Amino acid sequence: MATHHLAAWSCNLKYSDLPQPVIQAAVRSFYNWVGCAIGGSKHPATTIAYNSLSPFFGSPQSSLLGHQGKTRIDAQHAALLNGIASHVHDYDDTHLDTIIHPTGPVASALLAVSEWRGSVSGKDFLLALITGIEAECKVGLAVWPEHYDVGWHITSTTGSIGAAVAVSKLLGLSIMQTTHAIGVAATQVVGLREMFGSHTKSFHPGRAAQSGLMAAVLAQGGYTSSEQALEAKRGWANVVGVTKPNIQSDLDKWLGMDSGSKDGVGLFNEGVGRWEILRNSFKPFPCGIVIHPIIDACAQIHNQMKKEGLDVKNIKEVHAKVHPLVLELTGKRKPKDGLEGKFSVFHGAAIGLIYGRGTPSEYEDSVVQDAGVISIRDKVDAEADKNLGADETIVVATMSDEKTIEKHVKHAVGSLEVPMNDEMLWRKFADQCVSVLGDQVEAVSQACWNIETARDVGEVAKLL
Template structure:
């Protein structure tokens, strides 16, 4: 039988060493972890995360692994799930372009859970992170955008493979065992776009971390899967994709790195809203007009903008993170776009809700996802317009290391995590020199 895809990918994971990773990719891995811990610490006290912690504690099989920003310790599987959920709950995590997959949460959560149960160096963990992100993003590239359009939540469905690959690398799995891990992961790949705007969305991301970890551990113990779990006639790519582009998975392996197409959010919302919010914040600066004078607001952008964010009937802060109506209203009204502006209280503000129905979408496929135009038409003054060609946080306007550090400091405080940011930041920037990667999670917990 010809092993066209699963085995070459597994062999790449097995044989790739830290010395094979370019310096730019190494640094991006650390940036991804700074952002990961920032959003983890923001979400650690979210009411839905707290509910999950209490429930999971009833089924806890041990206390080997900690939960970021909290005092509880869990078994590996529960810790991996909770830390991925916490990182994803506010939609503030990283985004791979163009798949819109959030790659770090499922992979990092699984790796740090494992690293607290055995000796794992910082170099080992970073290498595994790079490879896990590579796997999930390449699978996503093969089935995007049809996969997401059909309603599959790509972070959950592909993230489980990234977690399995990363953990498998740390465990020293052979190529054959890694293929088994892929097979185990394929049996657990799930997550629906319908859950966006609800707490249920983060269950899928938590399961990706948990089940990816489980998949690799089972493979280590000889739990075998199919020979072609990815490319088989009824394998993951053919079932979850409409016309999968299999070459995306293995073409240029070791030459083109997915982490270099990773971006970080300046605002806690769906990534397609970044240019919209930026335009509104600029329009709200030195404001000499009132909200009552607004007749209508035209929002021009890629058709994906309307598809993902035309949500005027929201009732929860979680829903507001994927609502253009709310994002426009709150950023114009307050001149801010932090977590407080996407809360239940903000959504309940009737002054903002009056603006929701005044928003009109204009689809323009010539716009890139990271660009948008906002035009405000008034009753008694001239129209104002702002166009963002490249939004802050996109590949062409990346957030600086300092911005990410400040994000971690701000979100650690917002989440009432009790974490001291500077020791954690120091440990993350120097992680490749550490002999104990698990120590990072101890710095991030109580």
């Protein structure tokens, strides 16, 4: 009964049921997603898709992010293109238990529908966003990790279901209609990991958004699907999780209902009050997560040096102890360009030391090839230490006068233990958006922070 229960739970959830931290997490997820989508709006993957598909665009219903309301197209294509843009820099959010990037598929569909239908309040938008994110993460947990190991891009294979649940919620579909929407979404399984490294990776969350949107609209019109789409013998979980033993019990664990409970908030078996959105995290740096601790530690060293009036040029050597995976995945000593820089823990250390941060601009080709950056990079040494956690590092910088600065990062910034605060999210947002939005960046940022009180989310979409 996983399909029915998910539909019933979503239909019954009310805004007043939401704990304040859940609402706050939704606002932050939305805010981070907008920044990523605006930041990715000029990427070739986005513009090629826009140009190629433009012959098929319908009425101007929904805005493309990064165009501030100047480019509006039909809601389906807007969902696709905003979804592509939001994932293309690999800078979006992460539900760490499943490595789903949850907001892209759901928010891309929802924002497009909100503007198309009009008069959607911020509260209704956030409520729908939360149902969608919970849906995709719960179904993801049911098939994780075998599903991902086999080769599915779990963000999009679950994303269409999340988007369908969210749009169904926003449009006020009945439990039965929502059930059918889940089915039409579940039958569209988009995303092979083989596509990583090509434009098609970012196509995945975009297409998931579009598929989920279409599923909800079809179900609203009376289109039928299976009522056991998730749990049936030849339904979604058994087919896409075919290598996972006991998948029925996992479905029951994550999407079943407490015996004796009626459908409603937090009634999933696995813990009353467990909200997946509270386990969502945001990347402070646009590179693989294993490099995050060292950038964090080096930025802390930068800050201390600044405070003490020390010059980065006076660094003699830097020694880091890191988890063995770090060197295995990102041990590139001499990265040639920005893309290779993302796979170099040494470049990560250098930009942390020099700039005190690691933003997309520090991963431009010119920075990776800069002589000053290279001279610092070459002073960095890293040693694997299997006693360290994956998000832990110890970095010691020795100055030319033999003075040392040591930083021990137990959990990198952006982890669940040390989440990015709102100020950091703002800096990330501004860094991605300023070249697109210019002096509008603060106003746009504020409109996103205030999404909960928006009277018409579609009007916000036009600002983005």
